[in-house]
Amino acid sequence: AQKITQTQPGMFVQEKEAVTLDCTYDTSDPSYGLFWYKQPSSGEMIFLIYQGSYDQQNATEGRYSLNFQKARKSANLVISASQLGDSAMYFCAMREALYNFNKFYFGSGTKLNVKP
Amino acid sequence: NAGVTQTPKFRVLKTGQSMTLLCAQDMNHEYMYWYRQDPGMGLRLIHYSVGEGTTAKGEVPDGYNVSRLKKQNFLLGLESAAPSQTSVYFCASSYEGTPTGELFFGEGSRLTVL
Numbered sequence: 001a002q003k004i005t006q007t008q009p010g011m012f013v014q015e016k017e018a019v020t021l022d023c024t025y026d027t028s029d030p031s032y033g034l035f036w037y038k039q040p041s042s043g044e045m046i047f048l049i050y051q052g053s054y055d056q057q058n059a060t061e062g063r064y065s066l067n068f069q070k071a072r073k074s075a076n077l078v079i080s081a082s083q084l085g086d087s088a089m090y091f092c093a094m095r096e097a098l099y100n101f102n103k104f105y106f107g108s109g110t111k112l113n114v115k116p
Numbered sequence: 117n118a119g120v121t122q123t124p125k126f127r128v129l130k131t132g133q134s135m136t137l138l139c140a141q142d143m144n145h146e147y148m149y150w151y152r153q154d155p156g157m158g159l160r161l162i163h164y165s166v167g168e169g170t171t172a173k174g175e176v177p178d179g180y181n182v183s184r185l186k187k188q189n190f191l192l193g194l195e196s197a198a199p200s201q202t203s204v205y206f207c208a209s210s211y212e213g214t215p216t217g218e219l220f221f222g223e224g225s226r227l228t229v230l
Contacts, residue, residue: 035218043224050216091158102147104219106159
């Protein structure tokens with residue numbers, strides 16, 4: 001079974017609108033972390049946001065927020081007020097801390113295009 | 117502050133040739149990783165290391181070997197390159213001492229095997 005599933009290969013959003021990128025995960029590890037990374041066309045991997053499995057509140061970083069639904073094993077990224085510079089690939093990732101010490105698993109990514 | 121540095125950035129090999137990708141980090145991180153990125157498949161873990169002198173297999177280890185003789189360096193070797201190993205390779209490192217423990221990535225190395 002895949003550890004991380006991103007079901008949206010590509011998405012379009014109008015500039016200044018909000019967009020949600022879906023991510024579901026599969027783990028039996030009680031201690032894990034969830035991450036989102038952005039990969040612009042230049043290729044570098046940029047860390048956006050983190051959510052720990054024991055965190056009670058959803059993580060936020062500027063225009064990024066992580067909608068963490070633990071029972072449903074989902075960790076969706078919400079980007080508010082989209083900008084043209086948000087056009088990129090977005091990867092969801094999970095780190096299992098207990099059973100697979102510090103291994104990180106990535107999803108297949110979602111390519112976001114922001115339209116002017 | 118260099119962070120994570122990969123060399124070379126680009127390489128073209130013929131089938132059967134060997135090569136080594138070097139990853140160096142200057143952040144004193146304990147954990148280091150090699151991933152490959154292929155279209156539609158995201159990043160897949162090849163090998164990783166939880167400390168100097170230790171290595172472990174990831175999801176797609178076949179055809180690759182690694183070594184971590186020094187804490188700051190993590191080498192990825194291809195003994196006999198195959199066209200299926202054409203990919204973009206990313207090295208990353210992490211450290212438990214940060215609040216999030218996120219991965220820090222190198223810029224990637226694009227390898228083409230003809």
